């Protein structure tokens with residue numbers, strides 16, 4: 493590389509160095525390998541600034557401190573899926589700073605939880621995040637083990653700052669290939685009935701990431717979600733990532749059949765697909781959708797493309813999974829995934845002619861009401877009094 497550069501005429505080399513310096517000077521570090529650049533500022537002002545509401549609750553974010561990772565991450569584990577490769581730990585200070593940068597001049601708060609992975613010390617990281625959350629005006633969901641008795645779940649729910657739980661199928665048992673070993677489990681294998689009974693009594697929030705390769709549309713997922721709603725109707729049940737429906741066929745199979753239950757909520761995190769946002773908004777309405785990012789994953793830069801029931805993540809960082817790169821002039825225009833997602837949500841809202849009230853419900857009102865209900869029942873201060881400017 494050095495010899496190639498040295499062979500350039502001096503003028504060209506200086507121009508390149510100047511351009512490189514200029515781009516680095518204007519780059520602000522976000523998290524991991526991700527940064528905030530001029531292209532992101534321009535995207536925000538062109539597509540989002542006049543539309544994103546003044547108050548925001550990101551109802552799906554992962555925050556953790558690296559000291560709770562008890563397992564050494566190997567290169568093989570890191571490369572086992574694209575999510576593993578991009579979702580490095582993001583501590584509370586970083587999560588707060590990133591929100592301030594990516595949502596300029598907005599009042600911002602999180603519903604945060606740790607890593608849903610037995611390579612992490614679950615209890616310690618739950619407690620650390622709860623305390624960090626209180627300091628920052630966030631609310632937290634505790635990561636729960638399916639083996640816990642109801643009293644253990646209750647012990648957490650009574651703690652200040654905690655509004656509910658985040659169960660996950662990887663917590664069924666340790667596995668090296670965490671994302672496939674327990675994928676075909678029943679929801680009740682990782683969210684057992686004795687915990688659901690307690691959560692129903694406490695009217696707690698549950699963010700449910702559905703299992704199974706067929707996603708929310710799998711008949712067993714449809715049946716089990718309906719069973720939870722029927723038997724435990726006081727739970728504030730939020731289906732994560734629209735039930736992992738990132739493509740239109742998945743959304744048609746997964747979301748539409750559950751549209752008839754007005755008490756079932758969805759978070760729209762990790763979805764970039766304008767057609768899915770449109771379909772979800774059309775069938776569920778703005779009163780049942782909660783804004784969320786799934787950060788730190790959505791600080792990734794690039795775009796997603798869909799074909800039938802599959803998608804490809806385009807990004808400019810040389811991750812192991814990133815085999816099919818686009819042309820440099822296209823990559824140069826990439827912005828953050830979370831900004832592409834916001835633009836897609838905006839497009840869907842505008843296509844449906846939704847007013848400001850509806851948009852504000854998605855970004856703040858729906859989650860805010862749910863949090864307030866839970867806090868009132870617990871005898872805690874409502875979020876609006878503790879939340880602070882990000």
Ligand SMILES: [Zn+2]
Nearest residue numbers: 552553554786
């Ligand atoms: Zn997530």
